[in-house]
Amino acid sequence: MPQSLEPDTTGTFEPIRHDGLPIYRRRRAEYTLYYTPGLLCVVDSHEARSFEASIALTGNTENSYGLTLGSQLWQWAQEVVALAADRREEPFQPECLTLYLHNRCTLRCSYCFANPHLTVTSGLDLETIVAAAQLVAQNCREKDLRLYVVFHGGGEPTLDRRALEQMLDVLDQIAVEYQVQPFYYLATNGVMSEETAIWLARNVHLVGLSCDGPAEIHDAQRTFWNGSGSSFFVERTGRILREEGCPFHLRVTITPTTWHRQAEIVEYLCHQFSPEEIHVEPVYQGGRAGADFRWDVSLVEPFVGHFLQARAIARSHGVPLSCSGSRPAAIHGPYCHLFRQVLNLVPGDPQGQMTGVATACFKTPDARSARERGVVIGARNPRNGRFEIDGGEVHRLRQKLAARPSRCLTCFNRYHCAGDCPDRCPLDPDGPSAEEQGGGFRCQVQQAIVVAALDERAAQLWSEVQSGKVQGPHGTRIS
Ligand code: SF4
């Protein structure tokens, strides 16, 4: 009998190619997993060596099922490399418009990175929005895509409902003019009147509602400016959205004081809201999130353990639960808009010295912070009324932002991972930290969650082999 490979103990996948092709292996006692982004195979550990030898034999189907699967793995890896290169290098022609309307918020959440004010000090002007929407709509028409508009960011978008209604009217007209179907997503803190919640449910296609868990948790983190909690409003808005049949996702921020309560939080969210999806995010650093919100790498393992428990609970309710830093079904990297074809407008300043601009980074909530960070990539030209993208800046920023720490270059997760973004960024003046070199909290959590998901899927595949349902190496797409 051929000798089997020793089970590995690293808790992750190892690259098996010297040519940089993203094919990885993870050895278990009975079987070995082979993975390239989007495709997972399990092979009897006694056959692992011959399977590996088959991987580069493209088109060789003469011998067995295994050779075909090995060839598929190789071809798939080649396609992933080409697709990722296309994403990196394709011209910046945004197909999604993201709007940070103003910097006013009714809440003063303890960890908010945007740090908005109680009163409006800046707002996006309609002229800039129209010019940007025309540009994006034109791209969407050429690419045969829907016109995605996202209301998000710095302040609470529903605060000025009149302005929002006016904006949707204008966007509807632009969609008609450019013959594209609009899709409106709005992210909200849920604090609004019943009338506004009903209006919202009837006028956007999808809502992202922020809720951090049961009142005791939510009200400690997401407070009004006077310190009182906001859970009553969030629950009411969620109920109205459900009654109105408007799909919504819940966004949960997990902090260093709530990571061990993820199961309880998710049970509550499923029971209370029945959302379409739940997105869990470890709190971002920056803005109001000071030292109390720093993650320590010693929390990686327990965080992931509790996340997996929470995901099992969500699954029992039929609700998908994810962590957006790692999405194995998609090719993606850090959240930079330049690689995602997103045009993100942020408001200018109150004195009118700066108009709204487009930023390359979602973490800059206004024109001033975008300028200070050096990520402004476009603005409306008042002379011709058109929104103009600065190609030179796009090129410069792409060059800088494409940099990844060396540990990512051989990581099995590199095509699905936001890396250290937004806590650490290639634009940071102080260069790579020791944490980056070794992989900090975010990196390790993202890696462990994907390993757990692939292990689970592999165990299912292997049980199908064991039951005799299929023979030989067995594979599946990861989607
Ligand atoms: S923090 Fe840096 S890496 Fe993340 S979105 Fe902003 S510019 Fe991109």
Ligand code: SF4
């Ligand atoms: S940040 Fe970590 S998990 Fe993500 S690609 Fe880099 S090494 Fe892998």
